[in-house]
Amino acid sequence: MKTFEVNGNLEDEKDFDIFYDSIIRTWNVFNETFGTDVMSKIDLYVDNATEKSGYTPITTVILKKYIIIKLGIKNFANVEQTIYQFAHELCHFVLHSITNLNKPRADAKEENICSAMSLILIKML
Numbered sequence: 001m002k003t004f005e006v007n008g009n010l011e012d013e014k015d016f017d018i019f020y021d022s023i024i025r026t027w028n029v030f031n032e033t034f035g036t037d038v039m040s041k042i043d044l045y046v047d048n049a050t051e052k053s054g055y056t057p058i059t060t061v062i063l064k065k066y067i068i069i070k071l072g073i074k075n076f077a078n079v080e081q082t083i084y085q086f087a088h089e090l091c092h093f094v095l096h097s098i099t100n101l102n103k104p105r106a107d108a109k110e111e112n113i114c115s116a117m118s119l120i121l122i123k124m125l
Contacts, residue, residue, distance in 0.1 A: 003039075003040040003043055003044065004027060004039075004040075004043075004044045004046075005043075005044070005045050005046070006020060006023055006046045006047075007045070007046065007047040007048070010047075010048055013048075013076055014076060014077075015075070015076035015077040016076055018076055018077050018079060018082075019048075019073060019076035019077075019082055022079050022082040022083050022086070022125075023046060023082065023086055025083075025125050026082075026083050026086045026087050026090065026121055026125065027039075027086075027090070029121060029124060029125070030087075030090050030094065034094050034097075038094060038097045038098060039094075039097070041097045041100075042065070042066065042067050042093070042096060042097050042101065043065070043066045043067070044066075044067050044068075044069065044093060045066065045067070045068045045069070046068075046069050046071070046086070047068060047069070047070045047071070048070065048071045048072070048073050049070050049071070049072060050072065050073070050074050053070065054070075056070050056071060056072030057069070057070060057071045057072050057085040057086075057088065057089050058070050058089070059089045059092040059093055059096070061096065061101055064101055065101075067093055067096060069086065069089040069090065069093065071085045071086060071089070072085065073085065079125075080122055083118070083121050083122050083125055084118040084119075084121075084122055085118075087114075087117055087118040087120075087121035087122075088114045088115060088117065088118040089114075090117075091113060091114035091117040091118070092106060092110070092114055095110065
């Protein structure tokens with residue numbers, strides 16, 4: 001698996017190119033900010049679910065070695081929502097990476113930090 005991959009099955013969805021561009025631009029800011037050592041330490045798979053897929057958006061550690069970020073974007077043309085959700089979940093990813101997947105469950109302080117990061121990314125992008 002690549003270090004970072006977006007579910008290829010989403011390519012057939014309307015406005016996928018807009019969604020994908022928002023994901024890549026957000027990823028690039030995080031990569032520049034936190035560095036490739038942090039951003040490539042854990043393999044990351046990005047997916048999207050719109051209904052009957054459980055709670056979204058969410059960051060899930062799999063087998064204590066991979067992370068899946070599952071977004072809940074219904075309209076792939078909604079750039080702000082995509083950036084907000086992905087930046088928020090990517091912030092959790094960074095914390096998992098820094099702690100070598102030994103991060104406790106997110107508390108209110110972590111959620112606030114991730115929300116702030118999302119707002120910063122929306123302003124930047």
